[in-house]
Amino acid sequence: MTARKTPQTMKPATAAKKLGVYLDATPAEFQEGVVSRDELNALQADPPDWLRDLRRDGPHPRPVVAARLGVSISGLARAGITDALTTADINQLRSDNPDWLQREREIRAETRMEEQRLRERDAEDGSRR
Known part of the structure; x- marks a missing residue:
């Protein structure tokens, strides 16, 4: 029997720091949940509009x-x-x-x-x- 791997997650503050954005300016759903490593990679690879706007403005x-x-x-x-x-x-x-x-x-x-x-x-x- 193999052990199931649980996805590595991080707090929104850690994810915001890794993304280089100000946490308080992120959407509420980002601030309230946890972010998995896969989600972070997806945000970095193909940033949504809110992330592009925050990085730019x-x-x-x-x-x-x-x-x-x-x-x-x-x-x-x-x-x-x-x-x-x-x-x-x-x-x-x-x-x-x-x-x-x-x-x-x-x-x-x-x-x-x-x-x-x-x-x-x-x-x-x-x-x-």
């Missing part, structure tokens, strides 16, 4: 906002941005280019350069051994 969760602005999530918090933003909001911030955004982009660039330097140093140390 938002509101977007903080990781997506941070990525689109070129800053870290911590940088958003330092700037006082804790809510989800729409694509229009993000584009407005880009065009306004406030001081905090310039500063956070510089910090992000410096952080990436330092991370790259450390990776190169570690690779060099590893090749010496």
Whole structure:
């Protein structure tokens, strides 16, 4: 007798995170149920209209906002941005280019350069051994 496999499921918050959308903006039926791995794969492969609209127009969760602005999530918090933003909001911030955004982009660039330097140093140390 073989054991029946139960489908792997996840909470809506986890599925929304994997889809890169803001959970509160998803349809009620998505928020109230569980999402199987197969359903998630289907949503990713052939997104319904609501998912395409959310990805295009938002509101977007903080990781997506941070990525689109070129800053870290911590940088958003330092700037006082804790809510989800729409694509229009993000584009407005880009065009306004406030001081905090310039500063956070510089910090992000410096952080990436330092991370790259450390990776190169570690690779060099590893090749010496």
